[in-house]
Amino acid sequence: MTEHEPSIDHPPVHAVDVSAGYRGRVVSQALSLSFEQGSRTALVGPNGSGKSTILKTLARLITPLSGSVCLDGQDIASLPSREVARRMAVLAQLHEVPPDLTVRELVSQGRFPHVGPLKMLRLRDDEAVQWAIRLTRLEHLADRSVDTLSGGECQRAWIALALAQQTGLLLLDEPTTFLDVRHQLDLLELITLLNREHGVTVVMVLHDLNHASRYADRLIAIADGTVIADGPPVEVVTPELLRECFGVEASVMQDPRTGAPMCIPHATIDAASHESEWVTDAVET
Numbered sequence: 001m002t003e004h005e006p007s008i009d010h011p012p013v014h015a016v017d018v019s020a021g022y023r024g025r026v027v028s029q030a031l032s033l034s035f036e037q038g039s040r041t042a043l044v045g046p047n048g049s050g051k052s053t054i055l056k057t058l059a060r061l062i063t064p065l066s067g068s069v070c071l072d073g074q075d076i077a078s079l080p081s082r083e084v085a086r087r088m089a090v091l092a093q094l095h096e097v098p099p100d101l102t103v104r105e106l107v108s109q110g111r112f113p114h115v116g117p118l119k120m121l122r123l124r125d126d127e128a129v130q131w132a133i134r135l136t137r138l139e140h141l142a143d144r145s146v147d148t149l150s151g152g153e154c155q156r157a158w159i160a161l162a163l164a165q166q167t168g169l170l171l172l173d174e175p176t177t178f179l180d181v182r183h184q185l186d187l188l189e190l191i192t193l194l195n196r197e198h199g200v201t202v203v204m205v206l207h208d209l210n211h212a213s214r215y216a217d218r219l220i221a222i223a224d225g226t227v228i229a230d231g232p233p234v235e236v237v238t239p240e241l242l243r244e245c246f247g248v249e250a251s252v253m254q255d256p257r258t259g260a261p262m263c264i265p266h267a268t269i270d271a272a273s274h275e276s277e278w279v280t281d282a283v284e285t
Contacts, residue, residue: 010073011036012169012201013058013088018067020050020057020225026065027053028225037168040195040202042216044209044236046246050225051205052093052173058203059090059171071169085113089165091172095158097146103157104142107132110164132163135190151178159187163194170194172204176211184208188215213237213260221245237261243269 014034021027027050035041043051056062058069060076069076071087089110097106110132111125133142136156141149146157155178162170170191176184192215194200206212212219213233221229221236223245229236242250242263250265 010070012072013076013171013203014070014073015054015058016068016070018054018057018069019065020053020062021065022053022062024065026225028222030067031225031227032067033058033220033227035201035203037201038195038199039218040191040204040216041218041220042204042206042212043220043222044206044212044245045222049222049245051222053225054222055171055173055203055205056092059088059092060084061090061092082113085165085167087167088169088171089162089167091158091162091170091175093173093177095154097154099145099147101146102143103138103146103149103160104129104133106146106157107138107160107164110161113165128164128166132160135163136160137186152180152183155179156183156187168199169201170203172202174205174207176206176208184211191215209237209242210255210260210262213262214255214258234261237263 011034016032018031019026019029020031031054033054043055045051053062057064060069063077071079071084076084107129108125111128114125133139136159138153138156138160141153141157146154149157155175159175162172172191175187175191179187188211191202191204195202202216204216206216216233218231219229219233219236220227221241228245229241237252238261239250239252242248242252242265247269248265249267249269250263252261252263254260255262
């Protein structure tokens with residue numbers, strides 16, 4: 001259920017030689033990435049690796065230090081904000097909610113890129129809001145003030161806002177934050193439904209590698225702002241990658257239900273090294 005028809009000639013979002021960072025501090029340098037229509041991509045990597053910075057740069061929340069980001073083949077910097085919001089929905093990590101705003105009112109904000117000349121919501125806008133609230137299972141909270149919700153409920157309300165935009169491109173920065181296991185799975189299944197049934201292109205930052213392997217077709221592993229692996233989960237999630245990227249010793253096996261690679265961490269590289277030293281010392285003693 002999207003309103004913007006994606007370009008068939010260009011990928012929805014494409015970064016060309018992008019260097020990104022904050023206040024002159026370079027986080028990633030000369031990065032080129034392309035995300036194809038209808039794909040599900042997860043950016044993975046340790047804390048501080050640059051995943052969120054890269055996603056924010058793709059979303060135009062951060063201006064590239066150099067290079068360019070294209071949206072449907074057009075330089076995103078040249079597009080009006082309303083036009084960008086019609087084509088791309090973004091869920092960032094941190095949210096500030098005005099006091100006394102209800103869930104329904106918050107989700108309705110997602111329709112403002114589509115409002116008519118009188119800046120009024122129309123019937124199809126109301127339907128889109130109801131659709132987003134229903135998909136995120138917030139019907140019973142629709143008239144509650146957002147600042148009275150739990151962390152997980154609040155996160156679902158922001159996700160509903162992004163869904164209400166009904167764009168063909170969805171960028172999510174750690175969308176499962178604050179959610180319990182059930183709602184994490186609900187959200188990731190919802191993303192899968194939007195992708196498979198509505199053709200929505202998804203780029204998301206995920207911390208849980210097993211979730212990333214199960215719910216993305218492509219993983220981009222990032223360390224120190226550099227792409228160190230890019231491909232299908234079965235090619236990216238390996239003991240060697242976990243050692244190089246995350247600094248952990250882990251086993252990788254096939255999920256018996258989905259067939260996706262599943263990692264079981266055992267110890268950090270440092271801990272494994274210390275354990276080996278302790279064994280050696282004990283033997284020598």
